């Protein structure tokens with residue numbers, strides 16, 4: 001990368017043109033992006049935390065073990081991204097982030113993405129709470145009792 005951009009030309013096509021790329025696909029194939037990915041996977045707090053918690057990389061929103069995408073929360077620093085400009089998420093969380101943004105474009109991609117993250121965290125926390133309270137174990141026991149009762153008839 002010969003050109004280092006720090007200004008914030010926020011529309012993607014203009015920014016890509018400045019950087020000398022014909023399209024986003026070409027950008028993703030660039031040496032810069034490959035280097036950035038490498039840095040993200042080896043140095044970001046996100047990856048360090050996920051690895052120490054799960055022993056592997058998972059979706060940072062829903063914690064699912066899945067194929068993961070590096071999603072840009074903002075394109076304004078394309079070519080000079082901060083590690084925090086991207087999130088490591090599964091296809092489902094990724095799709096939801098873009099959908100949410102499209103539904104209300106005035107709500108930027110950054111906050112749309114964060115809203116999906118918060119929603120998924122709440123779902124995870126509720127599930128963990130139910131686990132702690134033994135809700136699942138009780139349900140399972142009840143199903144077993146019902147099954148046994150059915151057999152006796």
Ligand SMILES: [Zn+2]
Pocket residue numbers: 059060061062063064089090091092093094
């Ligand atoms: Zn996810």
Ligand SMILES: [Zn+2]
Pocket residue numbers: 070071072094098
């Ligand atoms: Zn994306």
